Amino acid sequence: MMNESSILLESGTNxxxxxxxxxxxxxxxxxxxxxxEILNPVQVVAIPNAHPYVEGIMELRGEVLPVINVAAALGLQESENHQLDKFIVAEFNQLKTVFHVHTVSQIHRISWAQIEKPSGMYQGQESQIIGVIxxxxEMVLFLDFEKILLEINPESGIKVSDVKKLGPRxxxxxxxxxxEDSAMLRKMLYETLSEAGFQNLEFFENGQDAISYLEHLAGDQEELIGTVHLVITDIEMPQxxxxxxxxxxxxxxxxxxxxVIIFSSLITNELRHKGSGVGADAQISKPEISELVLKIDELIL
Structure with missing residues (x-):
């Protein structure tokens, strides 16, 4: 089990x-x-006709969880000795998932400023890399686990159809x-928010670019309300x-x-205090796009 105190960093330190x-x-x-938590491998039950990345399912303290083979998802070779492999039990997007990896070495405390944006040569919408550390x-690649899950189950992502259910707007x-650092999610957000009636959208790949833009607009103004009406931000972004x-x-x-609305896969009851601590007006878990749209309506009236 992960030591809970190790993840409770002070909010807003980057x-x-x-x-x-x-x-x-x-x-x-x-x-x-x-x-x-991080586990030694346990028995996995194969599922017929499953996605190539899905090894099967396993039981953990009464919960049945999917097991994703990360090597398969990345197009890399399997390990030579599965008995030495590790299972990383993760929770995000309101789901628990087990990721099968080969080794787990250590925990590092770093700044987001140390994570470099991927080169345009291998970034793109299909990239599974958020950044390079x-x-x-040595180079450690920061993976986009949400992208991996979306490839397995496209229905788990942000959908325009959810916004259409809100009716004419x-x-x-x-x-x-x-x-939002993910090119794929920026595209999804553009499509869904445009469908929701919001036409004046300014996208940035990370918080540094966004704050530079906002501070430049603000200049010597006493307040920026009227020029920009609301900010939506992911949590995990380089820089x-x-x-x-x-x-x-x-x-x-x-x-x-x-x-400010924080729209992230990391909005959980255990982590919600982090957004509250920095003054967020709302925190919504991906992929709850309808809830996001309704909260925007409420905050920009």
Whole structure:
């Protein structure tokens, strides 16, 4: 079991803890906030006609959980000795999932500023890499686990159909700033929020770019309300995370009245205090797009 105290970092410091794990000779990372525990391999029951990434299901203290083979998801070779492999039990997007990896080495505490944005040559919408971390002369790749799950089950993502259920909506020219590092999710958010009637959307790939834009707009103004009406931010982003972005907005006199919604896979009862601690006006778990739209309506009236 992960030591709970190890993940309760002070909110808004732009720091995180990562679990470093291996697939073959490659090193990867997952945010500690996603990790519930790390296990030695147990019996997995295969499921007929399952997705190629899905090994099967396992039981953990009365819960039946899917087991995802990370090597298969990344197109890498299997380990030579499965008995030495590890299972990472993770929870995000309101789901628990088990990720089968080859090794788990250690936990590192780093700054989001240390995570470099992936090169455009291998980023794109199909990339499974959020960022690159340089540790001890080696490169550790920060994986997009939400993307892996979405490839397995596209219905688990943000869907325009959910917004259409809200019925006809008036068009709004109120400007919304959105910080989201995933190209795929930026596209989904554009489609769904446009369907919801929001036409003036400004997208940024991380919190650093978003805060630079907002501070530049604010200039010497006493407050920014009227130029920008609301901010939506993910939590996990290279350079600056959503908690630190929210803190920077709320501490700036010209920006402090700007409503901020944290829209992230990491919104859980255990972690909700982090967003509250930096002054977020609302916290909504992906992929609850209808709830996001209704909260935007409420906050920009």
């Amino acid at each position: 720091e995180l803890e990562i679990v470093e794990f291996g697939i073959g000779h490659n090193k990867f990372a997952i945010n500690v906030m996603k990790v519930k 340089k540790l001890g002369g 008036e068009r709004s020219l109120k400007r919304i700033v959105i910080a 600056m995370d959503g908690h630190h972005l929210t803190k920077r907005i709320k501490e700036n006199p010209a920006l402090s009245k700007l409503p």
